[in-house]
Amino acid sequence: MKRIIKSIFLFVITATLVVSCAPTEKKGSKSNKGALAGNAAEKVYVAPGEHDSHYAFISGGFSGQLAVYGLPSGRLFRVIPVFSQDPEKGYGYSEETKPMLMTSHGFVPWGDSHHPDISQTKGSVDGRWVFINENNTPRIARISLKTFETEEIIEIPNSAGNHSSSFVTENSEYVVAGTRFSVPFPQKDMPISEMKGNFSGALSFLKIDPEHGHMNIEFQIKMPGFSYDLSHPGRGKSHGWFFFSTYNTEEANSLLEVNASQNDKDFIAAINWKKIEEYVKNGGGKKMPTNYAHNTWDDDTHTATTEWKKEVLVVDPKEVPGAFYFLPTAKSPHGCDVDPTGEYIIGNGKLAAQMTIHSFSKMQKAIADKAFDGDAYGIPILKFDAVNYGILPNPGLGPLHTEFDTRGNAYTTFFISSEVVKWNVKDLKVLDRHKVYYSVGHLMIPGGNSQTPDDKYLVAMNKITKDRYLPTGPEVCQSAQLFDISGEKMELLLDFPTIGEPHYAAGIAADKIKALQPTKIFKLADNKHPYAVKNEAETKVVRKGNEVHISMTMIRSHFSPDNIEGVKVGDKVFFHVTNLEQDYDVPHGISMIGANTSELLIMPGRTTTFTWEPKEVGVWPFYCTDFCSALHQEMQGYVRVSPKGSNVPISFTLDGDVPGEEE
Amino acid sequence: MKKSKIIMIIGSLLLLGLFKFPLWNITLEAPQYPIPLGMNIHIDKFSDMHEFDIKNINLMNHYVGMQYIPETIPEFKIFPIVIGVMVLLGVIIGFIGKYKWYLGWFILMSALGIAGMYDFYLWEYDYGHNLDPNAIMNFKNPDGSIMGFQPPLFGSKDILNFTAHSYPMTGAWMMFAGMMLTVVAFFLGKKEAQ
Structure with a gap:
């Protein structure tokens, strides 16, 4: 009898739960319907034979490749092989393309592609090249947007986990590479436990040849052995500076999930590359022996060749006073983003419940006033209050990455609370939030890393999809979600699956690339x-x-x-x-x-x-x-x-x- | 100088356009060719409408056994001479100023034009009917005869998956205009003589 009563009681409780849950379920499903709500379907419909208005270059993550999509349709046009062999295209198999995958470790058939970025002219994306970094065996590739093929891959020596890469300055002066896993510099046999103070994180500045796009490691900065996670160039008033987010300033060498998460504040490293450029030009820096591969593709011989580079110019931050500062930033920032005006530098403190917004003008003043709070390995730490514009309190959980529109708004992804939040940078006020499905990493607004973002679309890139698509066994796709951001509220328009892991993306108006007339054929007469x-x-x-x-x-x-x-x-x-x-x-x-x-x-x-x-x-x-x-x-x-x-x-x-x- | 004389001279000089601009154009449209394939015919050469069009027309046509469009034909030697002579003749006649000769020039030019068109037709006929017996694909007309692929002399025509257009180009229009001017010169000359 007791048992029966118990089970009836249980049944009632369950029923109540189901009933009370039902309305919220409905509400939730309504808001994630996307294309069925309103006229979203019309907004993403590109009629047969018509062209999309934007290109989206979405990283293929652990596929090692770069995928080319159209927006707003979300249609996949092409997977450009970059760091991995691609038997479909013979890339990395043909005798001509094998040298593209050559490294100082020999032929590496696979790579982990992360952050595509489009070349820029005068602060706007110009559609000439896409740069993308490889995290595992540190490399940067340059892809031609005339042929949509990888034209160049350069290996980054003295580095490991090339993550804070491959972002481009506003006139494509430089593309940068960074180090996420600090290592002995140069490599040597030593006890792992002696990491602290003995490892370094190389930050490399690669000069881009303005005509052909060829990359050359101009100088490499030997930074303290933190983890350099992401970076962005200054622009407009802050042009000439580069900002890198750091974590593991604890310099832990084991169980990093705990040991690298002890400091309440890590740093954004502000680096004045113009000053270093000058220092190097005047004979500064030290040439260090090394060995790395520089692979270039030639469209006349239709062949790639590997050149072995034996030297790199290393800059010690202590030798260039006034070029390096640390900006204290809330806990283990991931994205390090600069708004279109170049004034605001945003740290997306992924383990903090707040966003840190620094001001470039305040930073300039703090430097002039020497408002320092000690130093780290000789690099001055600027006083938090002296550089901080403000804090966006409780915007969500796990902020990762922010991009901007031209109306003064920022859009930030929150990995843990699985949402995109729109907020006003000046007012530090949250304006709108929208759930994403699920666990969003980065987002992209076409032209997002430039002075002239294109305010129409936002693409959120999700790590997990679970039930969003037809099941395909234990491994299901990762996905992108397209939002219309032209109005006051963000509107979810479309879900579309992506290849590999969509870490990051770069977008551009299609007209810009069409104007450069992508190659249709190679002239036989020019074949050498x-x-x-x-x-x-x-x-x-x-x-x-x-x-x-x-x-x-x-x-x-x-x-x-x-x-x-x-x-x-x-x-x-x-x-x-x-x-x-x-x-x-x-x-x-x-x-x-x-x-x-x-x-x-x-x-x-x-x-x-x-x-x-x-x-x-x-x-x-x-x-x-x-x-x-x-x-x-x-x-x-x-x-x-x-x-x-x-x-x-x-x-x-x-x-x-x-x-x-x-x- | 009399108006008629000037018009006669200008009219015959307009033929010089043929040395610069194409005479005729044949364009082939098909679903797979959103940008159609096209060939321009000049008085001294065939040329691509877009780079490599002739090569691609040849590639298409080899399936049905059509011959390659030749690099050159004997007419390309004759036509420039004929046109050159007619221009010179027209200018001389213009200077002499006998209006009846204007009409004579026009009739001669028209006769040459018709001969040229007939020659072009013969070439087209051969091009469209002289097929390789080992052609990859053979097509028959409803009456059982072998289907030809002759492009139209003037106008548009459906040939299998292609629609062929054959129309005069700038050079020809300049020639027509010039010839009309010589007729005008004739009537004007006649009026001036009265």
């Missing part, structure tokens, strides 16, 4: 690849010892030559394949049965190479892998492989004739 063949008559097969070099062409819808004999087991066969097409959107692919590599996908006018080491005698087919025409299925050929030591001579034909020698 050593194995390029410009017409079928030039195609050939040449034996050099046990190497067989096939100079082959592809055009709708055949290869030339397509019958090859005289290859032997134990040979190394190089397929140097030129796409003779000169028409937009007519790539051809090629793959060989049993080749221990990926296919090649070759754009019109380009030459690309893969290798094949046949292990068995026989007649082996190769074929075109990209549907090119009505005769795509017929686009194939054969290679005859004879036994080792066979005397079958090299021969190559197309339709029974040696190409170019018609009957």
